[in-house]
Amino acid sequence: MVVVSLFVLNRNGSLIYSYETQGSHLSSNDKIRLSSTFHGISAIAAQISPKRSGGSFSSLQGIRTLDADTFRLQCFHTATGVKIFCVLLPPYVDADLLLRQVYAHYSDFVLKNPFYELDMPIRFETFEKEVQRKRKAPLI
Amino acid sequence: MIYNFYAFGRGRKLLCREEWHRTRPCRDVEEESKYVSGLLITLKSFCQQLGPPRTEAFLAYATSQYKLHSFETVSGYRFVLTTDPSVPDQQESLIHIYQLFVDHVIKNPLYHLGDDLHKCPVFTTKLHSFLLNRPFFASLAS
Numbered sequence: 001m002v003v004v005s006l007f008v009l010n011r012n013g014s015l016i017y018s019y020e021t022q023g024s025h026l027s028s029n030d031k032i033r034l035s036s037t038f039h040g041i042s043a044i045a046a047q048i049s050p051k052r053s054g055g056s057f058s059s060l061q062g063i064r065t066l067d068a069d070t071f072r073l074q075c076f077h078t079a080t081g082v083k084i085f086c087v088l089l090p091p092y093v094d095a096d097l098l099l100r101q102v103y104a105h106y107s108d109f110v111l112k113n114p115f116y117e118l119d120m121p122i123r124f125e126t127f128e129k130e131v132q133r134k135r136k137a138p139l140i
Numbered sequence: 141m142i143y144n145f146y147a148f149g150r151g152r153k154l155l156c157r158e159e160w161h162r163t164r165p166c167r168d169v170e171e172e173s174k175y176v177s178g179l180l181i182t183l184k185s186f187c188q189q190l191g192p193p194r195t196e197a198f199l200a201y202a203t204s205q206y207k208l209h210s211f212e213t214v215s216g217y218r219f220v221l222t223t224d225p226s227v228p229d230q231q232e233s234l235i236h237i238y239q240l241f242v243d244h245v246i247k248n249p250l251y252h253l254g255d256d257l258h259k260c261p262v263f264t265t266k267l268h269s270f271l272l273n274r275p276f277f278a279s280l281a282s
Contacts, residue, residue, distance in 0.1 A: 004192070025193070026189075026190075030189065034186060034189055034190050037182065037186055038186065040182075041179065041182055041183060041186065044175055044178075044179055045179065045201065045203055045208070046203060046205075047175065048172055048175050048176060048179070049164060049203065049205045049206055050143035050144055050159070050161075050162045050163070050164055050166075050205075050206055050222055051143070051162070051163050051164055051205040051206055051224075052163040052164040053164075053205060056204075060204060061204055061205055062203060063201045063203055064202055064203055064204060064225075065201065065202045066183075066187075066198070066200075066201040066202075067199045067200045067201070067229075068187040068195050068197065068198050068199055069195060069196055069197050069199060070191050070192050070194065070195045070196075071190075071191040071192060071195065073190070087190060087191070089192070
């Protein structure tokens with residue numbers, strides 16, 4: 001599975017963590033801008049739905065997968081409004097497990113850290129190390 | 141299950157909108173079509189910036205409730221289909237619909253560019269019969 005990049009957005013749509021492999025060509029401003037764009041796109045996509053929702057959280061109705069001709073973006077929406085999404089290259093594999101593991105690390109290494117302020121950028125070595133490990137071997 | 145079909149012309153103009161099986165009625169058609177056309181433009185630019193170099197087109201996105209497939213021609217016409225999320229890729233269907241559009245709308249000498257597509261009843265009948273014959277038209281794809 002080739003994961004090119006991984007992004008974590010807070011409840012307001014601002015970027016709090018991003019990781020990219022060497023193939024990246026985006027500046028940090030671009031990453032912030034594009035991830036906020038994705039937050040907005042996902043919100044509008046939930047609004048124009050042709051199907052009546054069964055009363056589930058509105059945040060869970062955002063974009064889950066997005067296909068372009070050269071890549072796929074897969075997003076995991078949490079019940080609290082946090083979005084974790086990654087960009088994949090073909091051959092596509094379901095990255096759901098990886099995204100859920102990143103969410104588990106987010107709750108363990110970030111939220112349980114008493115020095116972390118909610119919605120702020122994530123700057124913890126333990127979190128980043130675990131995410132790198134999982135990116136390379138997501139089944140462990 | 142197919143929910144909607146939209147066709148947009150140059151300048152984000154809505155040319156055709158069809159709907160079937162919607163459980164959430166659309167309150168304002170103009171507003172919804174503005175959302176969809178704006179979304180398509182934003183998605184194309186988003187994909188070109190985020191993806192590897194030489195990314196040209198956005199193809200589809202899926203939420204837990206529906207899937208939106210899009211096909212954009214080089215001339216700026218956009219064809220959009222919303223279906224249930226388990227339906228496979230619909231690029232060939234949209235290309236087929238574009239072929240119907242070229243044959244029955246563009247080649248129609250009485251049609252002026254930018255008019256509503258309901259002025260070409262042959263196109264709408266062929267569109268309906270094509271989509272109604274899709275195996276997943278009325279049932280949720282397994």
